[in-house]
Amino acid sequence: MTAVVSGVEWQRSGEYADIIYETAEGIAKITINRPERHNAFRPQTLFELQDAFNAARDDSRVGVIIFTGAGDKAFCSGGDQKIRGDDGYIGSDDDAVARQGIGRLNVLDLQVQIRRLPKPVICMVAGYAIGGGHVLHVCCDLTVAADNARFGQTGPKVGSFDGGYGSWLLAQTVGLKKAREIWYLCRQYSAEEAREMGLVNTVVPLERLEEETVAWAREMLEKSPLALRMVKGAINTVSDGAAGMQQFAGDATMLYYMSEEAQEGREAFKEKRRPEFDRFPRRP
Numbered sequence: 001m002t003a004v005v006s007g008v009e010w011q012r013s014g015e016y017a018d019i020i021y022e023t024a025e026g027i028a029k030i031t032i033n034r035p036e037r038h039n040a041f042r043p044q045t046l047f048e049l050q051d052a053f054n055a056a057r058d059d060s061r062v063g064v065i066i067f068t069g070a071g072d073k074a075f076c077s078g079g080d081q082k083i084r085g086d087d088g089y090i091g092s093d094d095d096a097v098a099r100q101g102i103g104r105l106n107v108l109d110l111q112v113q114i115r116r117l118p119k120p121v122i123c124m125v126a127g128y129a130i131g132g133g134h135v136l137h138v139c140c141d142l143t144v145a146a147d148n149a150r151f152g153q154t155g156p157k158v159g160s161f162d163g164g165y166g167s168w169l170l171a172q173t174v175g176l177k178k179a180r181e182i183w184y185l186c187r188q189y190s191a192e193e194a195r196e197m198g199l200v201n202t203v204v205p206l207e208r209l210e211e212e213t214v215a216w217a218r219e220m221l222e223k224s225p226l227a228l229r230m231v232k233g234a235i236n237t238v239s240d241g242a243a244g245m246q247q248f249a250g251d252a253t254m255l256y257y258m259s260e261e262a263q264e265g266r267e268a269f270k271e272k273r274r275p276e277f278d279r280f281p282r283r284p
């Protein structure tokens with residue numbers, strides 16, 4: 001199915017109940033599609049999001065991902081409080097774990113996936129980015145907000161908290177004092193206030209939201225994909241500690257594999273000869 005929005009011919013694919021996956025011009029757009037609950041997520045939403053982010057990662061035509069919510073009332077209002085059990089969110093009947101009565105907190109896997117994905121992810125926010133939905137926007141590389149956007153955490157008001165990226169990555173983004181204010185007081189902040197505290201990159205009129213977000217994506221698509229990958233990894237390495245280092249080191253190995261020097265080692269093994277590494281400079 002094709003939909004033309006802001007001059008972009010989005011091509012829909014995948015069989016999903018809670019999300020929409022579309023691609024166009026090297027961009028993947030992933031939309032949470034539960035507007036009747038302000039795009040709150042349930043376990044199935046998160047499994048589908050993980051699948052779509054994987055599809056975008058594996059598609060070599062895709063260079064940038066836009067993550068958004070359906071409608072103009074909310075990007076995402078966090079975990080679906082109406083299906084929250086006593087130990088997490090209770091999934092649907094076809095979920096074997098849910099059938100045992102065990103809840104899930106699988107948003108954490110999605111947060112890590114967004115951080116590890118070696119392509120820029122832009123969060124496109126119209127309306128609310130609240131609770132776990134706010135944390136998802138914090139995990140994205142960039143945020144483009146509409147002028148009707150509202151940001152905030154609700155955890156201490158509704159009996160939850162995010163002590164991971166939702167706390168310390170937020171603190172790294174807006175500073176310790178502001179992060180404490182956001183969590184302790186559970187206030188909502190306008191798009192302009194969010195921009196002033198460095199929580200979003202830009203604010204645009206609602207009617208220009210997608211056009212502007214696509215323009216940012218196109219600008220990045222003109223840049224070197226490997227350079228973007230390494231910069232994303234480098235920035236996240238500092239805040240992700242050893243796990244970030246592991247990702248960054250893996251990227252270094254990938255770049256090494258791409259060198260003639262590494263390929264000489266592989267060829268020598270296959271040809272059962274000594275590798276001729278003296279052909280390569282011992283760089284200063």
Ligand code: S0N
Pocket residue numbers: 036037038040077078079080081082104105106107108128130131132133154155158160161162163166
């Ligand atoms: C966003 C708010 C402020 C909007 O208010 P407004 O405009 O008055 O609209 P409403 O009438 O309230 O909402 C419209 C309809 O949407 C439903 N709805 C909204 N949010 C949710 C939600 N989160 N869950 C279920 N339904 C929701 C409303 O109920 C309404 O539908 P009707 O009329 O049919 O009832 C306002 O809606 C609001 O405050 N929403 C709740 C925000 C919230 O508290 N979210 C949850 C916060 N907690 C988390 O997200 C969990 C944290 C987390 O993800 C996590 C972190 C670490 C480890 C694990 C986890 C984990 O839990 O997985």
